[in-house]
Amino acid sequence: MRPTDFTSRAPGQLITLDSEGAAFVPHPLPPQLHWDGALVRLIGEAERALGELNGVGRRLPNPYLFTRPFINREAVLSSRIEGTQASLSDLYALEAQVPLFPELEVREDAQEVQNYVRALEHGLSSTLPISTRLLREMHAVLMSGVRGQNRAPGELRRSQNWIGPAGARRRDATFVPAPPGPLLEGALNDLERFIHAQNDLPPLVEIALVHYQFEALHPFLDGNGRVGRLLITLLLIQRQLLTQPLLYLSAYFERHRSAYYEHLLAVSQRGEWEAWLAFFLRGVEREAGDAALRAQRLLDLREAWRARYQQERxxxxxxxxxxxxxxxxxxxxxxxxxxxxxxxxxxxxxxxxxxxxxxxxxxxxxxxxxxxxxxxxxxxxxLEQVSEQRPTPGNPIQTLTEP
The missing domain is CATH 1.10.10.10 (Winged helix-like DNA-binding domain superfamily/Winged helix DNA-binding domain)
Structure with missing residues (x-):
């Protein structure tokens, strides 16, 4: 990580670690934001899309029948960002305990995806407030019995990690988050206080800020991206922006994977908060519309089946x-x-x-x-959104750690 990439607008400080380089510690939220008409309009469009999705959610006769497919779809797409190859069919086959896996690697990937479902369900059902403790519990569920199970599930990291291409050393990393110990723990405490503080920010802006901050801190040895995306869902429910867990952004992040990482890095290096917020809000608006359409089509499918069989007694x-x-x-x-x-x-x-x-x-x-x-x-x-082309899968961005 090159210190020269971080300008005076970077919302944090660089901490020299050793001859291998420095780490970035973000300042506490919230930052100073520069509002303009375009950003305000994006907030309104995203909020309207969420309102329409909530309207569909209120018409669902049995929320579990409809929310579970969306949770499973999110689990597959969020895990795919991290390099897993399991499909939605693989996940359902694992849940049904039927042998449809052509190879062991696919089964192991499906187990990782299933853990994502369990971690989300744990978070949604917990009586704990959104907190470091809850995220640690979810992380323990996420990493249990799968790849990464030996990398301190449920525990804050005690060694330095970094983000970059597979095999990169720390001095060649794209980004090095806060060092373990007091700096990391203090930053997480600041984040928790922000989540529960009263402020005048629009809730969707708060959620986008929290997601960035968590990703910038990268508090676990593995699984940070998935926990960060799980946190979005928890906040949408906690902020009462959704009545049912129907909206997930992993499909959007995966379709725009390079832009997603670039926006997060641009915040750290140059304080480009407004560009990140615009990217995030467009994702909420598009994925809320997509989720409303999928939920309505699932409802239509159910009603078509019921109408047929009720007519035939x-x-x-x-x-x-x-x-x-x-x-x-x-x-x-x-x-x-x-x-x-x-x-x-x-x-x-x-x-x-x-x-x-x-x-x-x-x-x-x-x-x-x-x-x-x-x-x-x-x-x-x-079914994918046909108006947007999915990127060609490449080597996933990896979180690396010192030996």
Missing amino acids: AGSNLLAATDRLLAQPITTAGQLQHALGVVHRSAQLIVDRLLRDGVLVEVTGRQRGRVYMARPVLELLE
């Missing part, structure tokens, strides 16, 4: 099965039997009916141990 178990497929679109007859509380023959008859109607497809080609997929649900969740 199908039993309540068949309707319950289609509802379950929204939250778990990969299943077996045995799992449906357990979920619906019916005998195996009844579950198989339901599966056979859904196969005939094209709601399910069988994906193993076997006669025994068959696995079924609700392809319309997965296709809807995996």
